[in-house]
Amino acid sequence: MTDDQDTPLVDIAPKRWRCCHCGGTGVDSHGQTCQHCEGLGFC
């Protein structure tokens, strides 16, 4: 019986880095679409 320490990397990798402007929410402080990431939340 094999009990390897094969840690399953089921970690969901982010598509891109979290937007440095809206923090990944996709909206700015005014509740409008972030112009930095166009509402994607990543840039």
Ligand SMILES: [Zn+2]
């Ligand atoms: Zn950004």
Ligand SMILES: [Zn+2]
């Ligand atoms: Zn943004």
